[in-house]
Amino acid sequence: MKQLIILVLAIMTPELFAQDHHLEEYPKTQRHGLHLTIATMHTYIPQSTITGKETLVLPSIGFDIDYYFKSRIGLGLHNDLELLIFEVKEEEGMDIEREYPLVLTLDLLYKVNRNTVLFAGPGIEFEQAQDYNLFRMGIEYIACINKTLTFSPIFSYDYRMGAYNTFSFGIGIGFELH
Numbered sequence: 001m002k003q004l005i006i007l008v009l010a011i012m013t014p015e016l017f018a019q020d021h022h023l024e025e026y027p028k029t030q031r032h033g034l035h036l037t038i039a040t041m042h043t044y045i046p047q048s049t050i051t052g053k054e055t056l057v058l059p060s061i062g063f064d065i066d067y068y069f070k071s072r073i074g075l076g077l078h079n080d081l082e083l084l085i086f087e088v089k090e091e092e093g094m095d096i097e098r099e100y101p102l103v104l105t106l107d108l109l110y111k112v113n114r115n116t117v118l119f120a121g122p123g124i125e126f127e128q129a130q131d132y133n134l135f136r137m138g139i140e141y142i143a144c145i146n147k148t149l150t151f152s153p154i155f156s157y158d159y160r161m162g163a164y165n166t167f168s169f170g171i172g173i174g175f176e177l178h
Helices: 004-019
Strands: 035-044 053-069 072-080 087-088 095-099 102-111 115-126 132-141 149-160 166-177
Touching: 004 115, 035 072, 035 149, 053 102, 053 166, 072 115, 102 132, 115 149
Parallel strands: none
Antiparallel strands: 035 053, 035 166, 053 072, 072 102, 087 095, 102 115, 115 132, 132 149, 149 166
């Protein structure tokens, strides 16, 4: 996990300190501002179920609030609700039941180009029995349908400290507010 974080930071660091001289690539509506996304997703828990080596697939919904300070840099509050009751094993081998956990993350957003966004940041999974801290990384491709409406395939990976890890695939519909 540590190597993956270092790799993402190594890829992003040169661009973060470079001058932003490609502004002509970005339409005026995407330079700064608020972007809201509603997503439907599937969350996968590989090899961590109570029965062993199967993959548990959970339906999830998401609501993301992204704000871009510059054409390429922003912050996002990403919220996901997993829509099932399920059981998994912790790292210590204990079985735990999860009832509709809510995941909230605060992510740094970086636009690699006009459409591709990398995101990473800390978060927490809230659940009635036990909460978990986590770290999320992901990628989103934002396709503009018109001046304010967007369509986005999304992939994310959540590393939970002391518990199970998940990855999610989703489709989002977004709105840019100017």
